[in-house]
Every structure is written in structure tokens, then in C-alpha cells.
Amino acid sequence: MVLEHPLASAGARLEAVPVAPSAGRARGIGVGAVHLDPEGFWGRRQRVNASATLAHCREWMERLGWLDNFDRVAQGAPLDARTGWVFSDSEVYKLLEGMAWELGRSPDESLERSFAELVDRVARAQDDDGYLGTAFGHPGQAPRYSDLSMGHELYNMGHLVQAAVARARTGHPDDRLVEVARRAADHICREFGAGGREGVCGHAEIEVALAEAGRAFGERRYLEQADLFLTRRGRGTLPVPPLLSPEYFQDDVPVRDAGALRGHAVRALYLSAGAVDVAVDSGDDALLATLERQWENTLARRTYLTGGMGSRHQDEGFGEDWELPADRAYCETCAGVASIMFAWRLFLATGDVRYPDVIERTLFNVVATSPSADGRAFFYANPLHQREAGAPADDGVNTRAEGGVRAPWFEVSCCPTNVARTLASLASYLAAVDDEGLILLQYAAGEVATDGWRLRVASDYPDAGSLTVTIDEVPAAAPRLRLRIPAWADGATVAAADAPARAVAPGWYDLPSVAPGDVVILTLPHEPRLMFPDARIDAVRGSAAIERGPLVLCAESLDLPDGVALEDLRLLPLVPRAFADGARARAVVVEAPAGSAVLPYGSGIPTERPASTLDVTFVPYHRWAERGPSQMRVFVPLLSDTPTGVQERP
Template sequence: MTSTTAGPAVTNAPAAPTAAAAVALHPVPLGASRSTAGFWFDRMQANRRQALRTGYEKLETAGNLRNLRIAAGREQGEVKGPIFMDSDVYKWLEAAGWEYGREADEEVLGWIREITDVVAAAQAPDGYLDSVQQVRGKGERYTGLHWSHEHYCAGHLFQAAVAVHRSTGETGLLDVAVRLADHLVATFGPGRNEEVDGHPVVEMGLVELYRETGKQEYLDLARWFVDARGHASIQAEHGADPTYFSDRVPVREATSPEGHSVRAVYFTAGAADVAAETGDTELRDALVRQWEGMLASKTYVTGGIGSRWDWEQFGDHHELPPDRAYAETCAAIGSVQWTWRLLLATGEARYADLVERTLYNAFLPGVSLAGTEYFYVNALQLRHGAHAEEERSVANGRRPWFDCACCPPNIMRTLSSLDAYVATRSETGGVPGVQVHQYTTGTIEAAGASLRVTTDYPWDGTVRVEVERSPGEFELALRVPAWAQGASATVAGTALDVTPGEYLRVRREFAAGDVVELVLPMTVRVVEADPRVDAVRGSVVVERGPLVYAVEQADLPDGLPADDVRVRVAEVRTAQAEHRPDLLEGVTVLHLPVHAALAAGTTPLYRPAGDDPAPQAAAETQVVPAIPYYAWANRDLGAMRVWLPRA
């Protein structure tokens, strides 16, 4: 259990391509990319100190670990919970693994060993492992693979095992994963069982396990799964609608994601891993096209995806309601995973832009500031008097756990590995390079360089990168977000050309102590949607830096319901920013001039329309604070809106 192996040299980070992979960029390992203070560091520390421990306890109280003990014959009784209960254990283990990679911790290692022991004990002699199926299925396996999540649980186990192995060097969980993967290889594929799991993720897991072990058959099986999907075989076998399962159109032909949003983006993320390791540029280009389709008509302004509550699905093109936004936290995480892989593959800044937007505005709202309560669904509007009739409704506020608890440990593993999304390294024409994609105070050791990043991002737009050690000539690339019109930069005091939406590339023989300073203007921006997004017609969103803002009832005076806030765009541009260290663990609020909607309560629901739209709001201007959307629902829960109708 505590033995270690060398294994192939793979970076200690998620989705770390092999040296032979067809990628432009390579991740920087956890520990070598290290946040040390500031916005994300605080979230990561809350995750490490609070959430990880709470999660460990929840796995016991919710029954996940008991299920495994029952499967292992260590305990009697009936397994409980959804069929994919094991996956919560694995996502938590993955989080614990990355946490150990950030910084060694004996208590965390003890938990990992303890739970690994339970997982290993539950595994069948031939490698099969799925506690709920083992107990409830009474010997049956893979008979309802479209719903059983057997490969899904395996995929999460593989990801966990890789994280634990990369971070701790211990092979206990990896051995379990390899036995299960060998069983899958023996069981599935051409001429064997040719079904695909209803819920992708095994593709990512198998490629990572290939990277960790060098076993080609894992990559081959992942590639086979990628191309086996999309031919409506689930419908043929089980009569189920293929769209939901990303099984209607082959991934090489798809132009826009559809169906269950988490399934869709986990699948494309796995396909991107396959494309990278096999050098399959046709597949990569198809994934880029599909990603562009998602951005063109199926992405919320927050980066959130999946607009439909029913079946947690992508909607039609431009179907993006703010009030009934589903925008599942797990879908945001899957989008980051997919987008990150396209960034590695291509090196294009637009992918890092979406990662930023999604992390701040679609992922982070999913967790409370304390780090221990969660939104499953991330609506962009909550009306006054909304009634919470479903567990997942935002009208319940964030909750400590869910019957279907996919989101909480998914958030944990993402925060635990977040440092890995900060920077990458490259080698172009013999010149080493470091690319900084996300801005956080900390240190980056990569490509022979040692960098110290200092910033108060996202509150302030100045990013200072000091080269503490240089390998001689190298290229430092800093992402300039597409929103950062007017950005400027200097290197060692000399001004540089800066183009928003591209990387600022500084290639030179850096001297120790050289500083590159990038200044991203933190102006208040007002954004509207393509007019085909009917649900937000006549409304705008306020942004500042990478953050989407919201108005929340807790900040509004009596007599001004959030429902009734109206704005004039020219006034919004003048909103003053103020950093409030005392508020919501420190946020920059925008003092937003707003108007109250005219006494709507006295009108009938439908009424004659005037030739021109009637005045919607009172002339009088009130100034109210807008807060970053991610921070809402951390005080008294009340009405909230991101999209603000024009007065």
C-alpha cells in the first residue's frame, strides 16, 4: 500500500499529456505552480481546510463508504443511494490526491489510505468494481449500461488513482484502477461487448491511466469508446433517446453539443485527450468546431452551460433563460476540462478566456464562501416570492449535500487542482516558454524559469511578474483577456504592444529581477446578448474584469425589489467601484445607478401595447451596490438578477 513506483514521467497535474502528445502546451505540476495568497488561494484554503474534511464525513453519513464495505463483505445490509454512489468517493479521493500534491499532509494521506483500503476490498477478483451493482445486481454486470454508470464510476476511479499516484507516489489505488481497466479492456471493444456507457468520463480516465502506466491498450479502448458513441447504439439496445447520451451524432460530425450537458462535455474532454495522444487532428478540429458551436449559441454570459431543467440538457440554439437556467455546477467543471484540453492542444487565448469566465462566474457560484455548501443549479435570476419545490432549486439556497451529490466533490477536486490551470510551459524552436493563463499571486517554476506573480486580481488589474531565475532566452506569455480593451504592459520599464484576446509574448534573455507588468483596465463594462437570445431581450449585464455582477435583495432598500431594478446604460458606465474588505469576505462592489420599475403591480398581466414601449421606470435615480455574481446567496436569501432590463 505504501510502495512507490517511478512510472513514466508525467506531470503532477490533471490532463497531463505525454511528451509525445500532439499539444502546443504542457501543464505545470502542482507545487511548481503555487498560489500563495489572494482570491483563489483563499477559496483553495477553504476547500482544503473545511470542504475536504466535511466531504470525508459525508461519504460516511451518506452511505457511500458503507456501500463499498457491503460489497467487500465487511458489513451487512442494503446499499443505498443512486447507482453512481462510488463516483463521489472517487472524486473526493481525487481531490485529496491533488491536495497532497499541493502540499503534503499526513492526515490527508491517512484518509486516502483508509478509503483506498475499502475500495480495494470491494473489488471483485477479476477486477470488476461497482459496489451498488455488485450488491443490487446479484451477479449481473453491464446489462443496463445506458443507466448503470459502471464505466462512469470506473472513469472517476481512474482519475482518482492517477491523482493519488502523481501526488503521493503510492500505488494502492493505482493497482485497483489497473485491475479494473484490464478487466474493461478484456470485456469491451470491437468483437467483445460493443456497448458504450450512458455517462461518459471513462474516456478521460483511460487516457490518464495510459499516461500513468504507458499501457497502450487503455488509450486504444478510450479511442474506441470515442468513435463507438454517436451511432444511436443506446437507442438500438435499450430504446432510449440517443440525444441525451451524446449518442445521436458521431463526435467527428457534431457541430454543437446537445443532450445532457455534463455527459456532453465530459465526452468531448475525453475525446480531446484521445486526439492529443493519438495526434488525431481531424478529431481535434471537430472538437474545436463543436466548442465554437457551444460558444455561439449555448453558453450563458457566466460561462455556464445546459439551460434545461428537464433532463439537465443543453437547450436549442439561443435558448438561455436566466430564471430557469440550470447551468449545473458539474457542467461548468466539465466545460473547463474540455476547454483546458483545447487550450493545451492549440495554445489559443480564447480557451483560457472561457476557462476564466467559467471559473469565476459559473463554477465558483456553486460553492459558499465558507466552502461547505453548494449550488447544484446556478440560476441567473431569482424572483421575489419564488418557491423552492425541488432540492436543487436556488430558492433553497446552497445546501450541504444532495441526494445526487455529484457537484460537491467535483468542486473539491477542481479547487484542489486549480493551481494546475494557472500556467503552462512550451518549447518552440528550441526556446522554452511559460504561459500564464490565470492571474493569482504565487510562484511558477517551469521551463527552467522561476517566476513570482503579484496581483490583487480580480479586484485590481495590475499583474506583476518578476523573473527570479531565467534559463537564458525564454518566452514569457501573459494572457490578455478579450475583455481587456486598453490593456498596457511594460518589461523592465519599456512599453510593449498589447492586443486583447491574445497572449502578450515577451521573448528575451531575462535577467534575474526583470519585471513584466501587465495592466488590465478594470472599467465597468455593459454587455448585451445576441437578439436571438429572446429571454434577455432589452436587458444588459454589468461586468468588471473577469467578473459578472448581480444585484441582490440584501443590498437594496425597502421598496425596491430586485425584480424591479432597471438601468440606463450610460449611467451604468459611470458606476463607481469600491473595494469592501468587510463584505462577503472582501469584494469590490459597483455603486450602480438604477431606477425602479413603474408600479407594475397595478397592471393586468396582458394589456394593450403602445406604439412605442411605455416608460418602464421612474426617472429618479437610486444608487445601489452590485456584487459579483459568484458571491450571491451568502447572506439572507432573496431576489437576485444578473440581467438588468433597460429603463
């Protein structure tokens, strides 16, 4: 059965977008519709991703033999020398997806040849019935689907399918990768469809992949299979390995009955993204409403200031409500990517401004934090407090995800390829269109050209708060321009058509009709501000953080005078002062009272004696550890004998 997509009717061309729901309040724009300023915040990162990160990822996969695994399967060679974890295949597929989006954004002959060569190696390893994997089902290996909990076979093929969607949507519907992925998807439907195997994959991902493949390839049975996987999960059918639980796999409670996201963070977020796809394309409003409530509860009680998700190291998972320790924050980079996937789908379905607000926070403070400036080293985990400076990363495989330094590669190296595919497809998340016009969702210097619109954005955002939008072309119909005023932007102003600037509140601001030649100036407040945690977050009670624009700031030991320890700082609750690259906050260095010889506790009310006063430099969190290993913290305790209300700077 063919899945009818409203945009596919009347010969309309589907945009090169990662997500194309069959219904909703808005749709994203194609990856080729935005040309970012190569020296702007996101343009610079996208350029480095294309010129360095994609090749870096492939070089490591060659170096470690992950690509050789496909060659050995194709040759029928013994697989006892297979390298990498069982999910290493997925990194190859995420790399292919990143390459496909990059080629759709900016065609390049050399990258095209590299892409085709890599697809050829993958294709030759596919079995006759469509199964594709290098860790199971071949001589000397365990049988197919013999370890659904931890084998990642469906997870791997899900990423293969997503790569094929990217290739098809960027103008290559008959590409060899598309053929390979469709054969794999058909195999999965035969094996796990009605009357077949009853299982689900221990790592959710196939759900979101099949739903999008159903849209891209016009196959409703792919959506139906995604719905079937979704319905089966949460019934305790997966075998549970030692030290884990059904919650880890989201197999403890059916999706429709859960109150918040739980368990392994990336698994939970991928599953939720796929559930939104199923809800929208099947018209299940009740499921969509449930997912909105889960997102709200998770954001309000289980999400860090940076937008990071996942507080537990043991299972890379969510903790309980208010369990948000700064120093033990896991906040995996991949969870940040998956959070954007979930929020983006909710935005397209509902048009609610809260979702792009959270996407902005996560992009600037998780995704942008992971890669080094040269695109060849990455953070896997993103804590908000580094107690000890990490050791410099060597050129080998990093076995610790939480080492406190960006590393060139990891034993489990899911984050570099996830960052790569996100940056390559970033344009699609920056703006959207609806029945009335264009919506600017994220602010980046560059040009947007889509659906009869052409406009230019000039700004040093997020390092500055002023943005100039110049309108060059508008469509004859639906000429409304909608701007997102971020939730943090109290005091924003908009000036348009030579009219005086007017104050605008956070949320949506509409210019009902714009014309070529119009210039719109959006000014967002750019003074630093103190942020106080909910008192139910035990780990950071009595402390404060600093934000400036969309950026979370942090203090690093590298900026402190000799002899001053980061743990001895106490903030005075005064409005911080801005400087070019961050903020300066007034703080004191304290001399703690002499502690007991047995325990660091006493029987009296604790007091702290200020020993000296200084201005502490706070820099954007996304830049921490760029100058070398350091101690770092986002939340700094307030001086115990000062009030907690914000005072004006004297």
C-alpha cells in the first residue's frame, strides 16, 4: 500500500529534509535552502564538519577494521577476527547519512566518490534475503536475532535506512544505498511483522527509521511495522542482562502509559521520536498528547540547564525526578542529538514555540560543545562540573566517555558520527514554513531561499544580540514572516519598515506582510543573567549559574589566580557584567572553618569566612577545555550569609 503524502501530490517535490510528516502545523526546509556564512557560528562548524570530521570518522573506521568487517562478510571469510562492538556497523551508516546530507547541501566530486565506494562495500555484504549485519548470522557467529536485548541488529539496520532516506531526499531516489536499505526494511517486515517474530530491539531506533522510510518511499507497511514495534515495547519481553533492568530498554511500561522518559537516555529519546512519527501519520491524537506530556515532565524534572539529558553513568540513563547532579551528569552528546529529533517532531506536529526554544539550548550547549574547533576530537559525556582536570587525550581509542577532554575516537564512538550527521543536516532545523508564511526558528548568519522566499540574516549571534533580516523575495501568497523570540529574551525589541522599535514578549512575533526591500531588526537582550536551580535539585541547591543569550557559561580553573581553588569560590548574587567573550561575576574566596580530624562536619551552623574578593571570568560552556585540560563548573555556590535574591550591580 502506498502512503499518500500531501506534499507528493500534484507533482510537488519533497524537500531534502530529515523529517517529512504527513500532517502537522509546519514543515522544515531543505538542507540546500540555507547558505550559512562560512565564518558565522554555525557556518564555521558546518564547514569544518564537511572538510574534516567526515574524513576523520572514515579514517578511524578504516584504522580499526570496522569497514573490513563488511569486506569479510562479502568474501565469505571467517569472522573470528571481526573488530568493534556489535553496533559498529551503525557508525558506518551514520557516516553515510552525514555524507548524504552534506552532498545534498553542497555537492562535491571527491565526497561523492568516497560515498559511492563506501556504499559498494556495504552493499556487497548484504545477504540474499536483505539481512545486513556483520556480527551475527555468518559462519562462526551466533544466529541472527539471538540477542535482541544487546545485539543491536535492528538498531544497526535502522541507521542504514535513515542514511538511505537522506540519499533519496537529496535527489537520488534510485541510488544503490536506497536499494540496499529497502531490501533490509522488507526483510525486517517479513521477519517481525504480524505472524513473525514477536520481539523488539533492545536499542530503539528502527521505529523512527521505518516511519521516515514509509514517508520517503511511499510504503505504508514500514509505518505499520514501526507502530507494531512501538506497541510491543513495554511488556517485559526482552531478556534482561545482569545489572540492567526492563526500564533500561523502555520495556517496563508501554509507551502510552509512561509519565516521563526513563532508562537509557538515547534509547528513550529515539523511541519517543519514532512514536511521534507513528502518532502523526496514523492520526493518533491521544498518543501525541501523551508524548507531549512526557516531554513536558522530562524537561521540567529530568533535564540539565544545558539541555543535556541523562544523569546516570551506569546505564547512560535518566535518573529520577530532580536527580540532576552537576559533577556526575552524563548528558551524552548522542542524547542531545536525540532530544533535538524528539523536540523537532513535536514542533512540526504542534507548532509550539517551546520546542525550538529547547532545540536552541541543546544545539548551543550540547551539540556545539562536543567537537573541537578542528572537528577531530569530541566530548562523549558533558558534565556540568569537572572536579579534576582530565589527562590530555592521546591518539588512541579512548575507553572512558567521561575523561574531561575531547578525544579523537572512543571505544564506543557513536557521538562523532551523530554530530556529523546533525551538522550536515542543520539547515533543516533553522526555519520552517506553514500555511501563512516563513518561520525563522534559529538565528544564524546566512541566506534562506525556499518556497518563494529569499532573505538574508546578518548577525554575530550568539556573541551579539542584534540581528538584521533583509527581505529580497516573498511569495505572492502567504507573505507573513514569523520570528521566534526566545524564552530567555525578556526585553527584546523588533524594528521594521522604518517604524520605531517596539518591545516584544517571548514567543512568536508575526510581521503579517513583508515585501522585498524590507529590513527587520531584532534585538535580543545580551546582558548576563543569574540562573537559580529548583530547590528540589539537592546537588546544586544554594548555587547559581550564569547565562548570556542562549549560552550557558562556566568557570574554568585556567582563569583563576594562582593559589585560588575552584571549589573555594562563592558567588555574590549580583548581576554579572558582560565582556566580549562571556561574563565576569563578583565572587569571594572562602576559608572554610577547620574541620574535624575524623569527618568534614561540625555541630554548629556552618559559616564561611571570606578571605579575598575577585572577579571571576565565565566563558561559554561550549568552549570549555579548548585551552587544555581544566577544572570547570557551571553552578557555583552562593556565599552562605548573603540573600538568594538577585541584587543590582553597585
